[in-house]
Each structure stands twice: as structure tokens, then as C-alpha cells.
Amino acid sequence: MSNLISGVTARCTDRIQHVDPRYKGDDVTYAGAHNRTKAKRGSASLYRCWKCGGQARDWAYSHTDPDEKRMTQGKEAGMPYTTDLMRNLPLCRACHRLFDSTTAPRMVASGIATSSPALALTWAYVADRPGMRQDTA
Numbered sequence: 312m313s314n315l316i317s318g319v320t321a322r323c324t325d326r327i328q329h330v331d332p333r334y335k336g337d338d339v340t341y342a343g344a345h346n347r348t349k350a351k352r353g354s355a356s357l358y359r360c361w362k363c364g365g366q367a368r369d370w371a372y373s374h375t376d377p378d379e380k381r382m383t384q385g386k387e388a389g390m391p392y393t394t395d396l397m398r399n400l401p402l403c404r405a406c407h408r409l410f411d412s413t414t415a416p417r418m419v420a421s422g423i424a425t426s427s428p429a430l431a432l433t434w435a436y437v438a439d440r441p442g443m444r445q446d447t448a
């Protein structure tokens with residue numbers, strides 16, 4: 312209803328009747344947001360991996376959306392995602408795995424992920440690379 316008032320949608324039924332990738336609304340599932348990214352930016356495999364420069368394979372959420380969504384049910388329950396297409400990064404499988412398991416949790420825990428997204432991404436870009444050792448000495 313707030314979208315109707317703000318002019319995002321013309322009628323309450325709009326988003327149900329039209330699964331439009333250009334639709335910029337907020338009410339979309341994890342899969343819907345993923346499909347929207349693919350529809351708008353193309354397949355991730357068309358891009359170089361944001362981390363290593365190899366061929367990307369997946370669109371990965373950067374964890375930098377202050378308004379991030381979280382699935383409440385289904386097999387993606389608990390998974391965070393964004394409705395802001397530009398906050399998804401093209402990553403190869405190896406970099407995606409490492410990003411989700413290690414880099415993103417560290418970035419989120421530090422608090423900079425959403426307070427300073429540009430700084431967070433700069434840090435994430437140079438942090439954790441597949442096959443490289445952590446400098447903990």
C-alpha cells in the first residue's frame with residue numbers, strides 16, 4: 312500500500328500480475344531478486360569474477376545493503392539478499408564459496424558492510440582469495 316501511495320505501483324495487483332524484471336519494488340523473494348539481477352544485468356557468466364578475474368558463474372550478494380532482506384521460509388530460510396541489483400557481484404564458484412563462508416561474515420561482523428559499503432568492498436576485494444594463506448603471523 313505504501314508503494315501505491317508513493318507511486319511505485321499503479322494498482323495493488325500490479326506486482327502479482329506482472330513479473331517484470333524492471334520492477335524496482337521491494338516485495339520479492341530470494342529467487343525473484345536473483346532472477347531480476349539476471350534479467351537486468353545478464354548471466355553472471357558474461358562477466359569476469361569480481362575477485363579473481365576468471366569467468367564468473369554466480370551473482371553473489373555483497374552483504375552491503377542497509378535494507379537487506381532475509382528469507383523467512385523455504386530452503387533459503389535465513390539467507391540474506393538484496394533487491395538492489397548493483398549490490399550483487401559476479402563471482403566464480405571458488406570465490407563465491409569463500410566470500411559467503413569467510414569474507415562476508417567478517418565484513419558484516421566488523422560493522423562496515425552497511426555503514427561504509429565502499430570501504431567494505433575495498434577490503435573484501437583484497438581479503439581472502441581462494442588458495443591463498445591467511446597472514447596471521
Ligand SMILES: [Zn+2]
Pocket residue numbers: 360361362363364365402403404405406407
Ligand atoms: Zn573468482
